[in-house]
Amino acid sequence: MADVTSWEPPRMSDEDIEFLVGFDDDGLAQPTGPAPSPQPRARRRSARIVPLDLRAIEPEAVRWLWPGWLARGKLHILGGHPGDGKSTLAIAVAANLSTGGSWPDGGRAPLGRALIMPAEDGIADTVIPRLREHHADTARVAVATTMDDAGRERLIDLTRDISALEEVLVANQYDLLVIDPLTGYMPGSDRNAEGAVRDILTPLAAMADRTGTALLAIMHVGKPSGISRRPLQQLLGATAFGAVARLVWMTAPAPGETDGPERRALGVVKSNLAERPRALEWSRDRDAAIQWHGDASASIEALLRESGVEPKRLPRDDAREFLLDLLGDGEPLLATDIQEAARVEGIAWRTVRRAADGLPIAKRKVTNAGQAHYFWELTPTSVASLSTS
Known part of the structure; x- marks a missing residue:
């Protein structure tokens, strides 16, 4: 056996050393030049705010269907107690549009089309008879309550069906959409939470603006609670309902002795678009059309305050x-x-x-x-x- 104590490693040239350091421990080639400088990380493109140049926007007048009362592209709310005639009033408005009839204050309605979404009233036994009582052209009024969701029928849900609703409004050129009641198409939503209500109403109002359709949404109000409560505060739910709507109508009893049916008043308690019109008196016999009686004897706020003063009850x-x-x-x-x-x-x-x-x-x-x-x-x-x- 050879004597290994006298063994010496072979001498390597500078070229051999330079070649060997060009490989790592796994035998993979390594760069022998200077280390490359790190490349800057590409910045993620984020959303940005685009200020509008107001000089490029032409001012527009409010497009009224019923001047002072009903505007294209806006959200309206009609509030009242159960049995106050809210649904019948909305049907009377839709019927008037369908024939281009006269408004209660003497103005002329344009000839238009309406879509009604009744969540509580029967279509065959309530909606259609009321339309006929008000001489509607039923070829220009339609009813929708449900969605065809992949072959399954379900109630329209304003939290997720805005796009489908917009398609129908545009395709059929509806001038008016009646939602009766508004909360009937908000399943699972907390109607007392400001954020939750705004998350539904803001896209709904934007849809109205895009389509030019007037939205008339029916809402219930709470029981009278004295003269200190403002009309908008009577809407059941978050204050966002009255805040997002551009106009809010309400009904109230109209005092006075009459030989016919009890008279009521319809008035605008909030308008962001124009000076509020005078309240109007109306009445309705059972199974008959609404009869209008001109201007109310007092403002709608005064009539609401008067109706709010009740005997003490437990x-x-x-x-x-x-x-x-x-x-x-x-x-x-x-x-x-x-x-x-x-x-x-x-x-x-x-x-x-x-x-x-x-x-x-x-x-x-x-x-x-x-x-x-x-x-x-x-x-x-x-x-x-x-x-x-």
Whole structure:
């Protein structure tokens, strides 16, 4: 065996060393020149604000369908209590447009087209008869409540169906869209949350602006609470409802003795577009068209204040009356539906439950597929006594 103690590594030339340092430990070639300078990272392109040059924008006049009342491309709200005739008033407006008839203040309506979205009234037994009572041209008025979603029918949802709604408005050149009621097409939304309401109404108002369609949305108002409450504060829900709308109409009782049906007033409580017109008086016999009676005797604000002063009542009195009205036909109702109706009326659920304890209301539990449902109904004898009285 050779003596390794005397072994010496071979001498390498400068060229050999330069060649070897050009490889890393894995035998991959390494650059032998100076290290490249780092390249700057490409900046992500972000959205930017583009100020508008106002010199390039021509001023436009408000495009009125009904001067002072109904404007193209704007969101309007019509507020009132249940039974105040809000839906009938909206149908009267749509019918007038469909024939180019006369407005209640004497002006002339343009000939137009209307789309009605009724979430509460039946189409065959309520909407169509009312249109005929007001001599509408039903070839120029349509009704829509549902979406065809991949073969499945569902209610129109303003939180996600704005684009589909806009397509229909543009394709059919509708001048008026009636949403009755507005909250009926906001499923799952918190109607008392400012942000949630604005997230729905802002795109809706923008759609109206793009299409030039006047939007008339129906809303319920709360119970009168004295003279200190402003009209817009009576709309049930967040203040954003009244804030986003450009015009807000309201109805109120019109005082005075008449031989015919009770008279009411219709007025504008908010307008961002023009001076508010005078309130108008109207009345309606059962199953008949609205009759207009000229200017109201007072402003709509004064009439609303007057209607808000009521004798002192306990909350339980309101809850008792609410339950008798709701269950008076003898049909059982889900407790959850009663609770929602009470919320809309501004009555606390605990007050409703206490009032129910003093009424002949039967409560029963029904189990279906392992899920419990609770029903409330007036007992048959109490329904009979109510009918007699």
